[in-house]
Amino acid sequence: MLVVGLDIGYSNLKLAAGCCGEPPLERVMPAVAAPEAHVAERLAGVPSRTTDGLADGVRLSLHGQPWIAGINPARVSGWQRALHEDYAASESYEALVLAALQLVGEARIDRLVTGLPVAQASDPAAREQLRRRLQGRQRLADGSVEVAEVRVIAQPVGAFVDLLMQADAALIERIGAGTVLVIDVGFFSVDWSVLVNGDLRRTRSGTSLEAMSVLIDTAAARLCAGRGGKAPVAAIEQALAAQHSRIVLHGDWVALEPVLQLAAREVAQRALEALRQDLRHEQTNPDLLLLTGGGAALFAPVVQRVFPRVPLHQAADPVGANARGYFHYGCR
Numbered sequence: 001m002l003v004v005g006l007d008i009g010y011s012n013l014k015l016a017a018g019c020c021g022e023p024p025l026e027r028v029m030p031a032v033a034a035p036e037a038h039v040a041e042r043l044a045g046v047p048s049r050t051t052d053g054l055a056d057g058v059r060l061s062l063h064g065q066p067w068i069a070g071i072n073p074a075r076v077s078g079w080q081r082a083l084h085e086d087y088a089a090s091e092s093y094e095a096l097v098l099a100a101l102q103l104v105g106e107a108r109i110d111r112l113v114t115g116l117p118v119a120q121a122s123d124p125a126a127r128e129q130l131r132r133r134l135q136g137r138q139r140l141a142d143g144s145v146e147v148a149e150v151r152v153i154a155q156p157v158g159a160f161v162d163l164l165m166q167a168d169a170a171l172i173e174r175i176g177a178g179t180v181l182v183i184d185v186g187f188f189s190v191d192w193s194v195l196v197n198g199d200l201r202r203t204r205s206g207t208s209l210e211a212m213s214v215l216i217d218t219a220a221a222r223l224c225a226g227r228g229g230k231a232p233v234a235a236i237e238q239a240l241a242a243q244h245s246r247i248v249l250h251g252d253w254v255a256l257e258p259v260l261q262l263a264a265r266e267v268a269q270r271a272l273e274a275l276r277q278d279l280r281h282e283q284t285n286p287d288l289l290l291l292t293g294g295g296a297a298l299f300a301p302v303v304q305r306v307f308p309r310v311p312l313h314q315a316a317d318p319v320g321a322n323a324r325g326y327f328h329y330g331c332r
Helices: 091-104 124-134 155-166 169-177 212-225 233-241 257-279 296-306 321-330
Strands: 002-008 012-019 025-030 033-035 058-062 065-069 111-116 136-140 143-147 150-154 179-185 190-196 199-208 246-249 252-255 288-292 312-314
Touching: 002 091, 002 155, 002 321, 012 091, 012 321, 025 091, 033 091, 058 091, 065 091, 091 136, 091 143, 111 124, 111 155, 111 321, 124 150, 150 155, 150 321, 155 169, 155 179, 155 190, 155 288, 155 321, 169 288, 179 296, 190 257, 199 257, 212 233, 212 257, 233 246, 252 257, 257 296, 288 296, 296 312
Parallel strands: 002 111, 111 150, 179 288, 288 312
Antiparallel strands: 002 012, 012 025, 033 065, 058 065, 136 143, 179 190, 190 199, 246 252
């Protein structure tokens, strides 16, 4: 059975695809898609800073118009990214889905598993709307693919399943007997879920919008405070995605780590305050914290200060954790 785990965030698209019982093929690319006319042309001979062969993105046709998906945000101009709660209904999201299906390269997908932020995943109508949108025959640039079945779950569940697939016997025993708090630090939202004895507490899951997009905006404003000019939001986002430690600002190299740490203290504290308010009626204390998502490393120090006595586990590859978890969930 061919299963696809698809995690389309606001910053990255993560894909884990393959046959059950075998390690999935994993891909990560920027979750940016736009009509071709709004994408800067790459000049011949200019080296790319990526090595995955996707520097120029994935070309596709959306409603009869040429689009490019999976490109760095700095290459797009005159086009507004979809950074809102109705993201899954946007043209950009649709283009990213088609790009992912083209990367899978199969004529039939037996099961596709994806996720929604906790606040939306708790709404049956929202889950059904996305399921209907993804299931069935999808037209690609050179042919089509049949998606036989679609499952839509809460995003943090993917990271939890990924943890189970990697955990040793002692950790699995602790998870099965205790309470796990999963915190997924994404670009648009920070989502959390509580699992008690392996069961998801639907009423103890929530979302905060104090996420990586706010952190990046805060860091960019700090950089410009003493230098002037436009805030380098796209440059910071691109550097984080590529794991670069500095950007060029006004012709000089500027280190990102100090300003990101300052911004993280401010933004993460607000997100975690909302989380603590949400958990105040929970009858058990967390026995294990699972921190995942692209912003996990920046949020980790604040999370540890808020929960100083609870063991903190970070996914080995937090960016791809949800997609891998979706894949394994689909093979169950």
